[in-house]
Amino acid sequence: MLKQRKWLFTVLMSLANFACAGSLLTAPVMQSNQNQMFTAEGVVEAIKSSVIAPQVTGSITTLTVKVGDRVKAGQLLAKIDTRMASQQVVTNQAQVAAAQAQLSTARSEYERKRRLYEKQYISQAALERSESDYKTAEAQAKAQLAQTGMASVQSGLHTIYAPYAGIIADVMAEVGDMAMPGKPLLALYEANGFRLVVNVPQSKIGNLKSNTAVTAMIPGAKETERHLTISQITVLPTADPVSNMVLVRLTLPQNLSSISPGMFARAMLPLEGVKGLGQIQGQTYVPAKAVIKRSELMAVYVIDKQGHPQLRQVRVGRKVGENIEVFAGLKAGEVVALDPIAAANFK
Numbered sequence: 001m002l003k004q005r006k007w008l009f010t011v012l013m014s015l016a017n018f019a020c021a022g023s024l025l026t027a028p029v030m031q032s033n034q035n036q037m038f039t040a041e042g043v044v045e046a047i048k049s050s051v052i053a054p055q056v057t058g059s060i061t062t063l064t065v066k067v068g069d070r071v072k073a074g075q076l077l078a079k080i081d082t083r084m085a086s087q088q089v090v091t092n093q094a095q096v097a098a099a100q101a102q103l104s105t106a107r108s109e110y111e112r113k114r115r116l117y118e119k120q121y122i123s124q125a126a127l128e129r130s131e132s133d134y135k136t137a138e139a140q141a142k143a144q145l146a147q148t149g150m151a152s153v154q155s156g157l158h159t160i161y162a163p164y165a166g167i168i169a170d171v172m173a174e175v176g177d178m179a180m181p182g183k184p185l186l187a188l189y190e191a192n193g194f195r196l197v198v199n200v201p202q203s204k205i206g207n208l209k210s211n212t213a214v215t216a217m218i219p220g221a222k223e224t225e226r227h228l229t230i231s232q233i234t235v236l237p238t239a240d241p242v243s244n245m246v247l248v249r250l251t252l253p254q255n256l257s258s259i260s261p262g263m264f265a266r267a268m269l270p271l272e273g274v275k276g277l278g279q280i281q282g283q284t285y286v287p288a289k290a291v292i293k294r295s296e297l298m299a300v301y302v303i304d305k306q307g308h309p310q311l312r313q314v315r316v317g318r319k320v321g322e323n324i325e326v327f328a329g330l331k332a333g334e335v336v337a338l339d340p341i342a343a344a345n346f347k
Helices: 002-016 083-118 124-156 340-344
Strands: 019-021 024-028 030-046 049-052 058-063 076-080 159-161 166-171 186-189 194-201 214-217 227-230 233-239 245-251 264-270 281-287 292-294 297-303 309-320 323-328 335-337
Touching: 024 340, 083 124, 194 264, 214 309, 245 264, 297 340, 309 340, 335 340
Parallel strands: none
Antiparallel strands: 019 024, 024 335, 030 194, 030 264, 030 281, 049 186, 058 076, 076 159, 166 186, 194 245, 214 227, 214 264, 233 245, 281 323, 292 297, 297 309, 297 335, 309 323
């Protein structure tokens, strides 16, 4: 902490000693190599999410939710036409009754043949045929009962409930559409837990610092949730064979109100044992007032060798005092104009 304060003081003192290019006030781009960082880009995803698909076929008769709705666990989401399923249950029940009647007749016949056989009025072969008929009827009755139970279960699958409390992310069907097993109907995610998933080159995984907090930036979040500190990091054990990238999951703090799945994010991953810069570099800073925003672009005026300001797009991060971190677009030693308006009108 003391080293960081000393470094920040040095940076501020250097930036205070701005130069003058013609009539423009300028300041140098400063860089600290104290912490080697790798900036990884990725997206936010829900820790718990589900795509809900029906297990039966039928016409969708009811959809009670729309995209963005919050639902409770066990809340009704959709209904599928049950007329065919109900008719099948009735048919199976009638078949069960018929099978049980046949079983009763076969049982009575077998008992009668057994008594006759004991008195030696019939042959053993006749008794065995009667026993076989009885066992066949018993098996058929059991099979019919099982089939009826399955039909009853399927009848209950025509009503779809929320498996847990969450937010409806997508609705892929409308009332009147034909539902089919495995065809997605709804997408749901739990709003209390999110994580950031970033791609990190396989060559950098071994240099990630363990037990070190990571800073993440989510530009689309509200100001108070835009910069987050993450301590729980999970590196997946496999790499993509095409891109040679490894997925790294960073669990975000709970109860974030402006975060949703799919949002773009950056993670500043601390590295150790790295020599050289390349993509891995120290933290680069410029005065925040030197940065201008045009539409969705961030830019600064860089002073070229002839002393003329040139507009250049940059990618910025968090503010540190009166300075702002720059991820891309500038390098240490370059000079930027402190007054963008004056630089735009410079001749």
